[in-house]
Amino acid sequence: MKVDLAVLGAGPAGANAALAAAGHGLSVAVIDENAAAGGQVWRAPAPSVTRDDADARDGAALREKLRISTVEHLDSATAWLIARDDAWRVDVARHGRSETVTADALVIATGAHERVMPFPGWTLPGVIGLAAATILLKANGVLPGQRTVVAGCGPLLSLVAASILKAGGTVAAVVDLASRAEWLGALPALAARPDLLARGALWRARIAAARVPVFHRHTVIRAEGTERLGAVRLGRVDAEGRLVPGAPEVAIAADALAIGHGLVPDTAATRLLRLRHRYDAASGWVAARDGTLAGSVARLWLAGEVGGIGGAAVAALQGRLAGLAAAQALGRSAAAAEAAQLQAGIARAGRAAAAMSWMMRPRPAMAGGITPETIVCRCEDVPRAAIEAAIAAGARDLNQVKQWTRCGMGPCQGRMCGEAAASLLAPHVGGRENVAPWTGRPPLRPVSADDLLGDFDYADIPIPAPAPP
Numbered sequence: 076m077k078v079d080l081a082v083l084g085a086g087p088a089g090a091n092a093a094l095a096a097a098g099h100g101l102s103v104a105v106i107d108e109n110a111a112a113g114g115q116v117w118r119a120p121a122p123s124v125t126r127d128d129a130d131a132r133d134g135a136a137l138r139e140k141l142r143i144s145t146v147e148h149l150d151s152a153t154a155w156l157i158a159r160d161d162a163w164r165v166d167v168a169r170h171g172r173s174e175t176v177t178a179d180a181l182v183i184a185t186g187a188h189e190r191v192m193p194f195p196g197w198t199l200p201g202v203i204g205l206a207a208a209t210i211l212l213k214a215n216g217v218l219p220g221q222r223t224v225v226a227g228c229g230p231l232l233s234l235v236a237a238s239i240l241k242a243g244g245t246v247a248a249v250v251d252l253a254s255r256a257e258w259l260g261a262l263p264a265l266a267a268r269p270d271l272l273a274r275g276a277l278w279r280a281r282i283a284a285a286r287v288p289v290f291h292r293h294t295v296i297r298a299e300g301t302e303r304l305g306a307v308r309l310g311r312v313d314a315e316g317r318l319v320p321g322a323p324e325v326a327i328a329a330d331a332l333a334i335g336h337g338l339v340p341d342t343a344a345t346r347l348l349r350l351r352h353r354y355d356a357a358s359g360w361v362a363a364r365d366g367t368l369a370g371s372v373a374r375l376w377l378a379g380e381v382g383g384i385g386g387a388a389v390a391a392l393q394g395r396l397a398g399l400a401a402a403q404a405l406g407r408s409a410a411a412a413e414a415a416q417l418q419a420g421i422a423r424a425g426r427a428a429a430a431m432s433w434m435m436r437p438r439p440a441m442a443g444g445i446t447p448e449t450i451v452c453r454c455e456d457v458p459r460a461a462i463e464a465a466i467a468a469g470a471r472d473l474n475q476v477k478q479w480t481r482c483g484m485g486p487c488q489g490r491m492c493g494e495a496a497a498s499l500l501a502p503h504v505g506g507r508e509n510v511a512p513w514t515g516r517p518p519l520r521p522v523s524a525d526d527l528l529g530d531f532d533y534a535d536i537p538i539p540a541p542a543p544p
């Protein structure tokens with residue numbers, strides 16, 4: 076398929092980029108691995124699930140706009156390779172075969188994935204990611220368990236706890252790394268987003284009404300159980316996430332723990348393209364972009380959380396801006412006034428986004444809770460002790476740790492363990508900002524050999540006639 080603009084990711088950023096560019100006359104293909112557009116926050120519910128909340132309505136509206144537009148939506152399409160010579164080339168695995176999309180311009184809007192800092196027992200059945208819990212609830216209408224502890228940091232804590240309660244579940248406790256004072260300090264930044272303030276207040280009211288105990292400045296020390304989770308043990312921490320010595324521990328009976336320590340920009344595609352990246356104290360390593368969202372090579376724009384955690388509203392505005400910029404670069408006359416309006420909207424929403432992203436940041440001492448035998452890389456079963464041994468033997472970057480231990484070499488390609496491995500390396504190289512992410516390599520996502528071969532049939536290979544005797 077050949078188009079003017081290819082967009083990778085159909086979340087708020089990517090879908091809006093596609094719609095804006097198509098509105099200015101570009102032929103556009105938007106590629107996403109999910110069956111329906113919406114990305115993480117506006118994820119479509121399964122047909123059997125009925126939802127009526129703001130995210131569900133926003134998602135439905137976006138999907139309708141895409142449906143009636145000229146945008147070609149390649150759903151259930153996993154991009155596994157991106158390259159560039161004269162034009163951009165995106166190879167996608169879809170419906171059992173691989174196809175190539177070529178385009179004059181590219182928007183990368185791959186969003187984020189979640190960060191869970193390992194702790195003893197985190198691989199027990201019953202322990203899931205906090206952001207993963209939103210998928211269970213939103214897409215499938217399924218509760219994480221009968222009695223769930225919700226733990227970690229950032230606004231997803233209240234969202235998940237309130238959603239479980241709304242769905243009729245029980246929340247055994249909310250365990251927040253942040254203090255009450257930190258939350259109060261973040262409130263003024265939300266003044267420009269009364270919608271977010273109102274939502275947050277509603278979630279808090281629901282949690283209070285259900286008399287759920289909320290432990291501020293606490294962390295999960297251990298998930299306990301043999302075959303599966305039976306209890307969650309908590310301890311008090313300081314502002315850096317370090318356990319306070321001698322503080323009493325609390326054990327809470329639970330069959331589910333939804334835990335997350337913020338979000339990590341999904342830079343697999345931008346690293347594969349060897350784009351410029353920069354370190355941001357709240358979001359970590361992000362793909363670098365200028366004020367028009369242009370990346371560090373020509374005819375490429377970066378929209379949404381791939382360039383920094385900022386929430387759905389900012390992602391949607393950035394998407395539109397990137398779509399307009401692509402249209403302009405390809406010779407369409409996009410109104411400068413609209414771009415200026417979008418820039419202003421991004422700046423307005425940006426303060427609230429920065430405050431929430433700061434509440435989600437990893438605390439610098441959190442890796443101290445990873446015991447030597449705790450598995451860090453779940454795909455390859457690599458414990459902390461193996462990573463420490465590699466560091467002691469001289470490994471000084473993530474690629475060396477990977478080659479030494481296989482940490483980050485499994486199917487998730489370091490999405491789950493990368494942040495923890497980087498935190499373990501950080502003190503040995505002068506800080507987290509000195510630990511660059513792994514080198515990006517294809518395939519971007521696991522892809523089966525069958526998908527790559529497509530309709531190829533071994534029996535179709537022309538067999539030359541046998542040589543004459």
Ligand SMILES: Cc1cc2nc3c(=O)[nH]c(=O)nc-3n(C[C@H](O)[C@H](O)[C@H](O)COP(=O)(O)OP(=O)(O)OC[C@H]3O[C@@H](n4cnc5c(N)ncnc54)[C@H](O)[C@@H]3O)c2cc1C
Pocket residue numbers: 083084085086087088089106107108109113114115116117152153154155184185186187188189206207209210234338341378379380381385386387390519520
């Ligand atoms: C699991 C999860 C759940 C979240 N839930 C919420 C929530 O409930 N409420 C909230 O306010 N915020 C939530 N967030 C935060 C959310 O990421 C943002 O606010 C918002 O969705 C960002 O929009 P985006 O367009 O930048 O990225 P996304 O919405 O993440 O969209 C990126 C899209 O790109 C696709 N993609 C990435 N790589 C590839 C590839 N190689 N091939 C094909 N497709 C690809 C992804 O599947 C995704 O659909 C969640 C984040 C995560 C990680």
